[in-house]
Amino acid sequence: MELALKILEWTAGMAALAWFCWWRVQRSDASPGAIITKSLVTAALVYALLVHVVPIALSPAAMAGVPLLAGILLILSRMWRHEIVGVFADPLGDMIDGGKQQIEAKPYYSSAEAKRMAGNIPGAIADVRAELEKFPNDYDGRMRLATLLAEHSEDLPGAIAVIEEALQLKELTDGQISYALKTAADWHLKFGRDSESARLAIERITTLLPGTQAALHAQQRLANHTSQEMIAYEDDHSPIAIPEFERKLGVRRKKPVAPVKPDINAAERLLRDRLAKNKNDWTAREELARLYVEEFEFFERGLQELEILISTPGQPKAEAVRWLHQKADWQAKLLDDVEAGRATLKRIQDMFPNSAAAHRAAVAIMHLQPASKPQKKQAEE
DSSP, rough: OOOHHHHHHHHHHHHHHHHHHHHHHHOOOOOOHHHHHHHHHHHHHHHHIIIIIOOOHHHHTTHHHHHHHHHHHHHHHHHHHHHHHHHHHHHHHHHHHTTSSSSOOOOOOHHHHHHHHTTHHHHHHHHHHHHHOTTTOHHHHHHHHHIIIIISSHHHHHHHHHHHHHHTTSOOOHHHHHHHHHHHHHHHHHHHOHHHHHHEEEEEEEESSSSEEEEEHHHHHHHHHOOOOHHHHHHOOOOOOOOOOTTTTTSSOOOOOOOOOOHHHHHHHHHHHHHHHTTOOHHHHHHHHHHHHIIIHHHHHHHHHHHEEETTTOOOOHHHHHHHHHHHHEEEEEEEEHHHOOOOOOHHHHHHSSHHHHHHHHHHHOOOOOHHHHHHHHOOO
């Protein structure tokens, strides 16, 4: 039993010593080679200390052994002074800063940005590429490189290739994927004047991120996408010729011209056609609701269109809150139904409790009033 206890004590002691040495090596700033050299020198000194110096210090010739013993201990303390201090200082430092002894390495693009601002675009590109060689998984660096290529070097194919590389990175967020593809679409329209490539880039958002807010916004953009005909019209549109200045223009009498009323029926048909192509076109449905309420005075139909927007699942919070405020405003000022308007605002508090939108809705509920008499008279006129 005593032998087993001795073996256990020695095993536990050696394990504790090995763990302590490993812990100190991990916390040390010295290189592995320096630590190995110090360890070998220490082993030699300890061997000499135990085999030669200690017996001399314990013998009648102790006067010769004590200086040797002190000298070796002084050498050891000088060699391991940082580690000895760290034994006591590191735990205290860990209590203060949470044990974050190392600063995470990250790329720096300040030099590239300075060169870009100075007009040295090739130098800026070289600096960004140098950082990406050290940090190949840096999304921001790749988007920075793509921007330099597209907007400063007129190299759209190179920029699109860099964006494709960025999309292959692991652990990208939905926002990063959406931003990269929307940026590619913007560049296809701005620099390539290519509507089809831009449309494909936006469609990839709906494919890669189905059911997300990014996909919902992408659908809205597709519903109002710039066609190739619109691009051709912008490119070929001739400038407006300014007529020659007419003398005595101020003293001429002009015949009153009645303002041209918009064809609201044609506007309704156009908006309905847009919704037939894409039922999730927020802009078209909101414009249709406003047309019904403010032009046709079909209040109930306008409120129904607005309610479709509000009740559609997955709508962004900011848009839903804005539509609810608009509905409450119409109910109070056009239908003269303040209670219905307050009930609509109360829905904001129920949908988004304890939020800034809920607090703003509470304030709006207290101040919601029907339209004043001048406002009603102006609306009737």
